[in-house]
Amino acid sequence: MVIPGPASLKLGRRIADLLEVKTVPVEFKRFPDGESYIRFDGDVENEDVVIVQTTSPPQDERLIQLFIMADNAKDQKAKSITLVVPYLAYGRQDKRFRSGEAFSFKTLVALLDACGVNRIITVNSHNPRILKTSRIHIDDLSAIHLLAKYFKKKGFDGAFSLSLGKKALNIAMQANEVLKGGYGCISTHRNRITGKVALERENLSVANRNVIIFDDIISSGGTMIKAVELTKAEGAEKVFAACVHPLLVGNSKEGILKSGADEIVGTDCVPSSVGVVSVAPLIAEALAGRGV
Numbered sequence: 621m622v623i624p625g626p627a628s629l630k631l632g633r634r635i636a637d638l639l640e641v642k643t644v645p646v647e648f649k650r651f652p653d654g655e656s657y658i659r660f661d662g663d664v665e666n667e668d669v670v671i672v673q674t675t676s677p678p679q680d681e682r683l684i685q686l687f688i689m690a691d692n693a694k695d696q697k698a699k700s701i702t703l704v705v706p707y708l709a710y711g712r713q714d715k716r717f718r719s720g721e722a723f724s725f726k727t728l729v730a731l732l733d734a735c736g737v738n739r740i741i742t743v744n745s746h747n748p749r750i751l752k753t754s755r756i757h758i759d760d761l762s763a764i765h766l767l768a769k770y771f772k773k774k775g776f777d778g779a780f781s782l783s784l785g786k787k788a789l790n791i792a793m794q795a796n797e798v799l800k801g802g803y804g805c806i807s808t809h810r811n812r813i814t815g816k817v818a819l820e821r822e823n824l825s826v827a828n829r830n831v832i833i834f835d836d837i838i839s840s841g842g843t844m845i846k847a848v849e850l851t852k853a854e855g856a857e858k859v860f861a862a863c864v865h866p867l868l869v870g871n872s873k874e875g876i877l878k879s880g881a882d883e884i885v886g887t888d889c890v891p892s893s894v895g896v897v898s899v900a901p902l903i904a905e906a907l908a909g910r911g912v
């Protein structure tokens with residue numbers, strides 16, 4: 621049975637509909653001091669339970685709700701607990717970059733482990749390599765082909781697929797499998813103290829081409845804004861910003877459009893105004909044992 625958490629009500633219900641399984645509603649309210657109240661409105665004893673809860677901002681609040689739901693399922697003797705966390709927060713704090721720094725992702729997994737979680741399904745985690753170090757089995761699905769198919773359907777078959785950061789070249793490659801217009805990536809360097817990102821000018825053959833820039837996350841929008849500007853400066857025709865997790869903090873959406881992007885397209889991994897591509901079929905397939 622599927623338990624749609626307060627942060628992913630729509631997505632949770634969509635997944636349950638596709639799997640044709642029962643949902644257990646969560647009675648949720650916030651106490652006057654801001655703490656979360658959670659109650660399952662149904663019996664989960666001896667059930668294989670799937671809790672769907674994304675952890676985009678406000679991530680700390682959504683994480684606490686996730687811990688409470690998982691631990692509650694354990695207390696109520698669920699047979700197994702699978703978490704669907706499309707956006708897994710703290711994925712970018714995946715090592716100690718500076719001495720004394722917290723390895724927050726490790727802490728997060730240890731807490732979920734203590735809550736009795738058996739399996740986690742996530743989508744385009746920032747660093748798939750650290751998932752292998754997790755005590756809990758984590759399936760990392762990719763929604764890039766779904767984003768690429770959206771553009772293909774809109775008539776942008778043959779567009780150039782661009783990704784950001786050398787380690788993310790596989791993102792552009794996956795998109796190119798659908799769009800078949802060639803691919804490349806722009807190197808990025810983030811200053812660990814200021815958080816500012818710099819992009820390296822590359823020789824990209826994008827002049828007079830439609831370009832789709834794919835990234836796993838748009839957070840402050842700083843990286844995408846620079847990428848759009850650079851691509852436009854190289855003479856690209858139409859430029860689209862596509863991402864799996866459109867966190868779109870502050871006025872990043874306006875900033876990206878102002879920099880010259882024709883559209884921002886995201887998935888429903890996190891609630892946002894640009895989430896036009898649903899990952900529900902991808903997750904339902906994985907849960908049914910067909911997609912992983």
Ligand code: R5P
Pocket residue numbers: 784785817835836837838839840841842843844
């Ligand atoms: C970086 O490695 C990621 O793939 C994204 O490019 C980055 O997290 C986006 O962050 P922001 O929108 O704040 O530049």
